Amino acid sequence: MFKVVIDPQGLEARLLPGSCLTELEFELYGQESVSFGCKVGACGACVVEVVEGLANLGIKGCDEQRFLETLGYSRETFRLACQCHLNGAVRIRAVSSLHE
Structure with a gap:
């Protein structure tokens, strides 16, 4: 299992290799972490900035x-x-927010 840390809260979860980060919704149920909307890459609700481990999230598609x-x-x-x-x-x- 791999550790996922979510800042600024410092929340931690452990997910199986190959898991989609949408699994955080279940692992951190009831805790404010990443917002998920459509879950198919069309709404922008789940934008995150990768602080460490960018290569560990797979290739970004076009x-x-x-x-x-x-x-x-x-x-x-x-x-x-x-x-x-x-x-x-x-x-x-x-x-x-969608605009920093």
Whole structure:
């Protein structure tokens, strides 16, 4: 199992290798962490900034990259959590609004 840390709260969860980060919704039930909407990469509710372990979330697809850029998140460290599959430990920061 791999550790996922969510800042700024410092919440921790452990997920199986290959798990989608949407599993955080179940692992952290009732705790404010990452917001998930559509869970298919179309709404932008689950934008996160990867603080550590970017390579452990799989490759960012072209559709995800374009959508993030449309939302104003062009840096490589931004991801849609619903599109990430865990391959190692990560630390992420939940983005509370779509415009910093």
